[in-house]
Amino acid sequence: MKKVSKVFYIAIAIVVFMVILGASFPKQFERITSDIQSLVSTTFGWYYMLLMSALVIIAIMIAFSRFGKIRLGKDYEKPDFSTPTWIGMLFSAGMGIGLVFYGAAEPLFHYVVDAPNAEVGSDAAFKDALAFSYFHWGIHVWAMYGVVALALAFFQFRKGEPGLISATLKPLFGDAMKGPLGTVIDVLAVFATVFGVATSLGFGAVQINGGLSHLFGIEVGFLSQLIIIIVATFLFIMSAWSGLSRGIKYLSNTNIVLAVILLLIILAVGPSILIMNMFTETIGLYIQNLISMSFKTAPLEGDNRTWLDGWTIFYWAWWVSWAPFVGMFIARVSRGRTIREFLLGVMIIPTLFISIWYAAFGTTAGNIQNNGIDLSGFATELVLFNMFDQLPMSTFLSILAIILIASFFITSADSATFVLGMQTTRGSLTPPNMVKIAWGFAQSAVAVILLYVGGLTALQNTIIIAALPFSFVIILMVVALFKALQKEI
Template sequence: MKKVSSVFYVTVSLVIIAVFIGAMFPELSEQVTTNINAFLSTTFGWYYMWVMTFLIIVSIFIIFSPYGKIRLGKNHERPDFSTLTWIAMLFSAGLGIGLVFYGSAEPLFHAFYDAPLSEPGTEQAFKEGLAVTYFHWGIHGWAMYGIVALALAYFQFRKDEPGLISATLKPLFGDKMNGPWGKLIDILAAFATIFGVATSLGFGAAQINGGLSHLFGIEVSFPTQFVIVLVVTVLFLISAWSGLSKGIKYLSNANMVIAVFLFIAVITVGPTLLILNMFTETFGIYLQNIVNWSFRTASLEGDNRAWLDGWTIFYWAWWIAWAPFVGMFIARVSRGRTIRQFMVGVIVVPTLIIGIWFATFGTTAGDVQRSGAIDLTQFSTEMVLFNMFDQLPISGILSLLAILLIFTFFITSADSATFVLGIQSTHGSLTPPNQVKIIWGLAQSSVALVLLYVGGLTALQNTIIAAAFPFSFVMILMVISLLKALNNEVQTAKRKK
């Protein structure tokens, strides 16, 4: 434990306090998180929209600028991982459980229950429901991940700085980042990581519980979810002990294989032609409306502000809360790639895959709903997928595959998070001690359990909004610092010529 920094002790202490308060005063905790959520969503919704759109603009500029030729590492270095394994790792860390949790439920909700733009249940709402889902999971979030990861990778591998958020701000604040202010920023990043990942772990436990209940009649309850989290915690700690090149690499590839099998099965037994047509048309709707939706704030009465706060603003906050974790992980596995290759790979490839995934599961759910065979909107989010499978051939196999995929995503996300939290709390070490990773693993599982105990999925969503807000300001400073450093490098290279 000699490598451990003060970030470790302070953040662990804060997490223990948060877990204790949540466990001892669940009703008060739920009320507080609800009030914070309502205040931030209502008061700063416009701010979240601007931040996410600003990051897309910066990403496009970097891709087409001379900065794109710069390599994330020394000029002779090449990527550590194959492109396929790299994409698998991006996906497993950057999306994971949410892809299965919301795959059928979100497009269905937007189309048939609370449509943001059209009358629910209409053909137009069906199309817009898919397009809005792409909007929530596509370019905006991945541009934000890309920028944060790029800043970390550039300073770590190009400038030989430690792999810390605070190190990316040295072009702006110099050696001050080696002192208390730098520690404060790293603590903030670690705290956001804990709660961001805990939210996804909570979603995963709830959906695994839902799937087991649907298939085997196991009760949906907190004790059941406690056992699920306990089992998965043991599994991901074993994986974390084995290291990045073994545990996370193999699990990420396993995730992709299972996800591909599930995807092929659903698109085969589902409405195949409708899925292909809907993806083509709705992805076009998404691209046509991306600018308009990027600035939508529901500013007047009758604009369905509740929908915007509960979906778009929540998603933007969720992406931001995950930024320190996913950004560090993506940076760690991207050494040796050029900035242009990196940014295109991080933004374009996941957005296309996400579009195809949601088109497949969302269109299938919508087709089942339109057939009148069952009303899927009556089920909770975690149960929509399994009840949709009941209307398809080989439903049992599909449900088992989905549960297995959630399990592997669960393990990989938690495993990746323990690795990243280890980096954050050991002065940026790329090989954090196993003891540190285990403590972080237990901490994030504890937070997930407390949030489930306090108020279920509502508490999870509320906490994300609060955890993400302060880190958004750090993220803006990271962008400014990165652009300054890139410009200095390009100008220095020009003078040498």
């Protein structure tokens, strides 16, 4: 494998070491990750809030600046993929599994278990629950993805640099990015990618297990989740073998179709008028309170710091850990688009779809809760399926949801193997299949270990830890991008 760089060997050695450590000392591993996570959340919560808010401002400034007309590629190049396919790809890679996992459960939690602002169970809490769900999955996330992807696409397709995180920092560090410092940067990106994606795969396995248990009585536990991950690993490696333009393209289009079908059915059989009314009012609430939400740090003793750490800080860290993966993937499929078209598309389209999704699923779950069916007593992965039980076509909806989660699982893992392959083969757009397969097994092994040592808690802890070092790289990428853009016009 002549294309393989030293980043591959260093990163795979670190991942293997972490897997062995977790398997050998599960209790100690869980305790250590928990302690580090608590320290990071308490110490750097303000930093994550400022970083994500700053990236929104930066993305909007660039989109509407004179740089917006620059094309990500040569001036004569056209987009590689049609707009519908492009939207499907960035959406599927960006957050598919999490959207199904949390779609009903997150708003329900904010409403009846632990409300961020209002009294638990009140009408105000119901509306806040949706607004904060839009906030956690909306424009902040996609602005961050957009800025990272923009830097990668600009340097790769406009400047002819390899598709590596380190290559985007050349305006700041020059040829040092070809040496040990560049290697460290790329290893950090690989580490964040592996653990960020492994977390999502863990969530997917847990929810597929929950759905199968709900429908067929299959036991919920580590063994069942292990079997699910093994089967899914085989499927996404087969897809990865077929290449970007075939496997991921078809899977992404399938994901969008299945997601839209599920959403339309919920809109039809759920409390339709209530959903549309709640969406209209809460999207306004989200926009109205966007600034205060963006800078909420719960600094005083009477503030709900536990909620902030468990939700907003967790999400910001999760998205940052996904940034190298999603950024590279979105960059790869966005060649030929202008910066303005790219940034506005990445920020606006997913945010609107996700808001409608949360309005539909969150309102339906809240309405069922108000009608005397306590959905909040179920585990997170089971809320969705127990919500379906109160609707027409419940079995069909559950089966469709399981298929959608599995499809998102395969697409995310497939996309990640491609991106990890790029990062460890000097930015090659056609990484060898053996490299992709190695990363496919590695990220599945990490998901298995994280579930083994502590289930969802260990998954969340690891996200926050993995994200912190890469967040500093994002800041450097922004500075380097501005420096390079200044020379374009």
